[in-house]
Amino acid sequence: MKPLKTTKTLLIGGWLLGLLLWVGAGHLPHSTGTAQAQNQHQGASPAGAQVADANYVGSETCRMCHEDQFKNFSHTPHAGLEQEASWHGRVVGCESCHGPGKAHVDAGGDPTKIINPKKLSAKASSESCLTCHAGSDDHNNFRRGSHWRNDVGCVDCHAPHDPSPVPTRPGSTTLVTGDVRRNPESTSLYMLRASEPQICLKCHSEQRAQFNMPFRHRVLEGAMKCSDCHNPHGGFETRQVRLASGTDAPCLKCHADKQGPFVFEHAPVKTEGCTICHTPHGSNNPRLLVRTQIRQLCLECHSNAHEIGAPNTPNFHNEATVRFQNCTTCHAKIHGSNVNRTFFR
Numbered sequence: 001m002k003p004l005k006t007t008k009t010l011l012i013g014g015w016l017l018g019l020l021l022w023v024g025a026g027h028l029p030h031s032t033g034t035a036q037a038q039n040q041h042q043g044a045s046p047a048g049a050q051v052a053d054a055n056y057v058g059s060e061t062c063r064m065c066h067e068d069q070f071k072n073f074s075h076t077p078h079a080g081l082e083q084e085a086s087w088h089g090r091v092v093g094c095e096s097c098h099g100p101g102k103a104h105v106d107a108g109g110d111p112t113k114i115i116n117p118k119k120l121s122a123k124a125s126s127e128s129c130l131t132c133h134a135g136s137d138d139h140n141n142f143r144r145g146s147h148w149r150n151d152v153g154c155v156d157c158h159a160p161h162d163p164s165p166v167p168t169r170p171g172s173t174t175l176v177t178g179d180v181r182r183n184p185e186s187t188s189l190y191m192l193r194a195s196e197p198q199i200c201l202k203c204h205s206e207q208r209a210q211f212n213m214p215f216r217h218r219v220l221e222g223a224m225k226c227s228d229c230h231n232p233h234g235g236f237e238t239r240q241v242r243l244a245s246g247t248d249a250p251c252l253k254c255h256a257d258k259q260g261p262f263v264f265e266h267a268p269v270k271t272e273g274c275t276i277c278h279t280p281h282g283s284n285n286p287r288l289l290v291r292t293q294i295r296q297l298c299l300e301c302h303s304n305a306h307e308i309g310a311p312n313t314p315n316f317h318n319e320a321t322v323r324f325q326n327c328t329t330c331h332a333k334i335h336g337s338n339v340n341r342t343f344f345r
């Protein structure tokens with residue numbers, strides 16, 4: 001460290017000691033008397049610990065040397081916790097992620113005496129977020145997801161105090177959600193490092209090509225998001241697919257009419273799900289179908305539908321007739337029907 005910086009640090013350090021005493025004396029709420037910085041996860045943050053522990057100095061102390069981080073942090077929802085009654089007496093602010101700061105401050109900012117999540121493994125740094133976040137439905141299953149298993153951590157997608165600007169062009173979440181309006185001061189929606197879908201496409205470039213195909217869900221255009229169908233925070237489903245409440249496919253959030261219940265169900269819609277016939281991202285085939293022509297798709301399962309003489313089969317139901325080719329002109333309610341067993345209407 002340069003001599004000038006050392007002197008400055010010493011001066012600040014001395015002043016800090018005074019401040020610390022003041023803070024320790026009465027500024028922090030609900031001392032329990034027992035220093036219990038319990039930490040359920042080794043190496044994780046002490047979030048939820050009682051601030052009675054004298055090793056905690058409070059965010060205002062950090063501010064003196066880290067004004068930038070403080071400023072950015074103060075725009076995030078985390079900064080508001082200090083004001084909430086339910087968090088009184090708990091570690092909030094800088095030290096909820098960085099751990100107790102006293103040693104670091106006393107040593108004039110020795111970087112080895114403070115937790116820097118960037119230097120932890122993805123799993124260890126995520127654990128520190130999960131000490132507070134594991135309780136929510138959405139994040140409960142992070143440890144079951146593909147991202148966790150492949151060392152993608154919370155801070156690969158979220159920047160707790162980066163002033164990452166949100167682009168306001170189509171494709172950004174700013175156009176499709178009210179959250180930015182709710183919290184215009186936030187550094188970015190949900191503190192994401194980039195808006196969706198860009199944040200996902202950084203690592204999943206293959207999917208960009210799929211969403212450029214002639215028939216597609218308009219994700220790149222900003223009409224919907226990857227996270228409408230996927231939970232980036234993991235879950236029980238394969239491919240981290242989101243569950244619509246009470247149903248078995250993410251598709252039903254927007255296409256509920258295809259699910260029924262119908263008096264006459266088309267079995268595969270229920271048993272195999274939408275993706276047995278449709279590609280979810282994009283396709284060269286109209287209606288996002290997995291086959292170029294509808295009849296190819298149908299005949300894969302109904303290979304005997306053209307057999308003249310099969311029970312109930314009309315005689316035009318015959319590969320020799322052109323009329324037969326276009327299955328859904330007659331079997332129009334292909335996802336299920338309330339009036340007709342063979343889905344005519």
Ligand code: HEC
Nearest residue numbers: 012061062064065094095098101105108109111114115116
């Ligand atoms: C007396 C000034 C001072 C105070 C107060 C202070 N820091 Fe620091 N901090 C520093 C200096 C100096 C560095 C080293 C910067 C560098 O190496 O570029 C640093 C580095 C850090 C780092 C990065 C460590 C690394 O691995 O590179 C973190 C994280 C950090 N401080 C957090 C905090 C937190 C949280 C608080 C409040 C509890 C705090 N600091 C209070 C001076 C301070």
Ligand code: HEC
Nearest residue numbers: 059062063066069070073078093094097117118155159160
């Ligand atoms: C929600 C968790 C969280 C909180 C709260 C938090 N930080 Fe950080 N901090 C991080 C993470 C994660 C990094 C690693 C860099 C990154 O991922 O952006 C970091 C990095 C840093 C660094 C290293 C330099 C840098 O920017 O990379 C400093 C200094 C720092 N934080 C200071 C603070 C201060 C001061 C506060 C309170 C005003 C604070 N942090 C609050 C999570 C947090």
Ligand code: HEC
Nearest residue numbers: 126129130133138139142147152153154157190196227232
């Ligand atoms: C692969 C990227 C990614 C990772 C990894 C990730 N997130 Fe998220 N997170 C998002 C996206 C995208 C959103 C906004 C859409 C949504 O809610 O799913 C979000 C939203 C959130 C929200 C606000 C919405 C809500 O559900 O309450 C919280 C809180 C959150 N993430 C916390 C976390 C925590 C904690 C971790 C680590 C355990 C984490 N995230 C890991 C991408 C990610």
Ligand code: HEC
Nearest residue numbers: 047077091092096097128129132154155158160189190191
């Ligand atoms: C001290 C407990 C605590 C820790 C540690 C913590 N969080 Fe949070 N976080 C919260 C609470 C509580 C909220 C809800 C704030 C609100 O909505 O008022 C929140 C909100 C969020 C949000 C939603 C922001 C929004 O715009 O709605 C994200 C994203 C998030 N946290 C990510 C993280 C990440 C990533 C980490 C780890 C680097 C982390 N949190 C660590 C308590 C914590």
Ligand code: HEC
Nearest residue numbers: 146147150152156199200202203226227230232238239240
């Ligand atoms: C930092 C890089 C990174 C980011 C950012 C990222 N992912 Fe991933 N994602 C991965 C890795 C690595 C895997 C595991 C390997 C794989 O299957 O491709 C994965 C796996 C997945 C899977 C499961 C694939 C499978 O075969 O099981 C889905 C779905 C997914 N990510 C969606 C998203 C979404 C949605 C976003 C944006 C919110 C996102 N990812 C952001 C790196 C990332």
Ligand code: HEC
Nearest residue numbers: 197200201204207217219225226228229239241275280281
């Ligand atoms: C309309 C819903 C939907 C949207 C939007 C969507 N996905 Fe998917 N995605 C799925 C489904 C369903 C699967 C599983 C396909 C399967 O199991 O055959 C999947 C599979 C994946 C996989 C696994 C590999 C693969 O291609 O099968 C990745 C990675 C992935 N999606 C990433 C993304 C990313 C990144 C975005 C946004 C750019 C995105 N998805 C948007 C529904 C969607």
Ligand code: HEC
Nearest residue numbers: 215217218224228229250251253254274278280286287288
């Ligand atoms: C967030 C809402 C949303 C979700 C979730 C969603 N879709 Fe869609 N889907 C749409 C919209 C909007 C359209 C209209 C086409 C467009 O965007 O241009 C559409 C169109 C379609 C089309 C017709 C495409 C065409 O060429 O006419 C099919 C097939 C489809 N979706 C299947 C699915 C499947 C399968 C899933 C689940 C993997 C799904 N959708 C999930 C919103 C959604």
Ligand code: HEC
Nearest residue numbers: 251252255258259268269273274276277278287294328334
């Ligand atoms: C057995 C195959 C099959 C299954 C399973 C299936 N679809 Fe379809 N779907 C089709 C066919 C074939 C068409 C085209 C009909 C046409 O063009 O006349 C279609 C068309 C669509 C369309 C666009 C036309 C319209 O009616 O709006 C949407 C949206 C759609 N399907 C959504 C879904 C959803 C959501 C699911 C799952 C609940 C699903 N499909 C399951 C075969 C299937």
Ligand code: HEC
Nearest residue numbers: 266267268276294297298301302327328331334341342343
């Ligand atoms: C993934 C396999 C699969 C695909 C693809 C498929 N079906 Fe089916 N379909 C079935 C099954 C299974 C049944 C229920 C058969 C039963 O109950 O005997 C069924 C039932 C039917 C029935 C009612 C038959 C009856 O006797 O009640 C009709 C009509 C039908 N499908 C037409 C079509 C058409 C038209 C297509 C193409 C758009 C198609 N199916 C695609 C599997 C499939």
Ligand code: HEC
Nearest residue numbers: 295298299302305311312313314323324325326327330342
């Ligand atoms: C011109 C109208 C028409 C077209 C086109 C058509 N069908 Fe049919 N389909 C019928 C009629 C009529 C029945 C008999 C309904 C009944 O039994 O009440 C039938 C019955 C069926 C059945 C049920 C057979 C059984 O044993 O009960 C299946 C499966 C079927 N069609 C599949 C297909 C497939 C696959 C295609 C396209 C390759 C197709 N249909 C094209 C009119 C049509």
